[in-house]
Amino acid sequence: MNENAVKVTIAGGGASHTPGIIQALLESQAKFPVAEIRLYDIDEQKNDDMYVIIKGMLKAFKLENIKLIQTTDPEEGFKQVDFVFSQIRVGDLAMREKDEKIPLKYGLVGQETCGAGGFAYGLRSIKGLLEIVEYVQEYAPDAWILNYTNPESLIAEAVRRKFPHAKMLNACDMTISIEETICRNFGYDRKNWIAQYYGLNHFGWYTSIYDKSLKREVMPEIIEKLQKQPMKVASFNANDQSWQNAWNMLSENLRLFPDYLPNNYLEYYLFPDVVVKSSDSNYTRANYVLDTRVKENHQLAEELRAGQRADFDFDFGEHGNYIVDMAASILNDSHERFMLILPNTGSISNLRHDAVVEVPAYVGRIGAEPVALKEPINNFHKGLMEAQDAAEKLLVDAYFEHSYQKALQAFTLNLAVPSADKAKQVLDALIVANKNYWPKLH
Incomplete structure (x- = not known):
């Protein structure tokens, strides 16, 4: 590493989140x-659209000395690189739409990372991410893989089993998005x-938030504020009603369970009937993303090709900064603190040691050093986590064993699924929809 x-x-260079990562890279030189x-x-x-956009960003930042390559060839993409930021979406948004709409046909939560749709996405993502890890092992064995690819708990479990020594950190930007929106x-x-x-990925709780500038604990006052009134979407999710609905449900969660600040994704597990009732089975989140970010990126690329655009006024929140800060902490051995998804090797004393948990960890040149909780977790959270972790492990078993029963x-x-x-019903429907992506189950 130089x-x-x-x-x-x-x-996953063509993804709509790429400009945010690039902006963070350019601002962190x-x-x-x-x-x-x-x-x-x-x-x-x-990928070509994104190449045009990033070329424009390099010019705007006066950093055209940075070499930019676009490729569909694994060797050209990975050979002798130092870091790989993974944000692949196997099956793209067309399959995300099926992940969301097929469960809704059966009265189940339709969501890309949670419930039946999340498991469908997981069986596709495992194959895609294992392929990326194989490329890195072949072409850049010393590189660090920093993974944003969802569903992260399933990805982390599968990679741990097949590549136990891979230099890989799994991070989710949801906790920092919650924090940034609160702030x-x-x-x-x-x-x-x-x-x-x-917690698990998209399935956890804050137990404390200490503010160094105020020199005090602030979580109780944040919970009190959220119980009184839901927070508004931040500018990086502006005009997105689905996110406003999520913050509304977060406040509802806190009215029932006020002791801890929950991850907003818990709505899919604790209130699945409410979520299904409020969902539009004809127009889901995938349709919204196709109509907004995807179209906007293509339009921006076309404007740049025609010489009609030179400004870049983006607000991506902390998504890009988070993964770049993590890479910088590895590079500089600075041991900064992040929320990471990793095996529970003692962080939560009363949870199985091989559960894939999301906890704070310090990151340096040799990887992650997770923080151990001072006390065992309560039985309510423990019971929820044990059930969901067991479900995720069974799904990874099903992937490797090609087991329909698992x-x-x-x-x-x-x-998020109420009955066998x-x-x-939903598994059989998803098998048909994913025939080109899932392993053959028997």
Whole structure:
């Protein structure tokens, strides 16, 4: 690794979140001096659009000395790079739409990372991410993989089993999005926070938020504010009603369970009937993303090709900064603190040791050093986590063993699925929809 000229590959380079990561890279040159960026994607058109956008960003930042490559070839994409940022979406938004709409036909939660749809996405993502890890092992065995690909608990479990020594960190930006939205609503600064949190990915709780500038605990007052009134969407989710609905449900969750600040995704597990009732089975989140971010990125690329656009006024929240800060902490061995998804090797004393949990960890040159909770977790959270973790492990079993029975058990145990009958119906429908992506189950 050349610490003064880092090479980065973005796997899933054509994704709509790529400009946010690039912006963070360009603004972090002092601590993370990137010399080469490679956009790797199997979708040539989307990758080409993103190449045009990133070229424009390099020009606007006066950093055209940074080498930019676009490719669909794995060797060109990964050979001798230092870091791989993975944000692949196997099956793209067309399959996400099916993940969301098929469960709704059976009265189940339709969501890309939670419930039956999340498990469908998981069986596709495992194959895609394992392929990325194989490429890195072959072409850049010393590279660090920083993974944003969902569903992260399933990804982390599968990679742990097949590549136990892979240099890989799994991170989700949802906790920082929650924190950033709270701060923009109520006037805090998350850079001053020391947060205590535990759970599974998209399935956890804050137990403490200490504000260093105020020199006190602030979580109780945040909970009180949220109980009185839901927070408003931040500018990086502006005009997105689905996110406003999520913040409304977060406040409803807190009215019933006020002791801890929950991850907003818990609505899909604790209030699945409410979510289904409020869902539009004809127009889901996938349709919204297609009509907004995807179209906007393509339009921006076309304007740049025609020489009609030179400004870049983006607000991506903390999504890009988070993964770049993590890479910089590895590069500089600075041991900054992040929320990471990793095996429970003692962080939660009364949870099985091989559960894939999300907890704070310090990151340096040798990877993650997770924080151990001071006390065992309560029985309510423990029971929820144990059931969902077991369901996820069964699904990973089903992937490697090609087992229909294990898949059925996984869908049945998933907390967003209320019965074995519904589990079988939706599993069989998703098998048909994913025939080109899932392993053949028997």
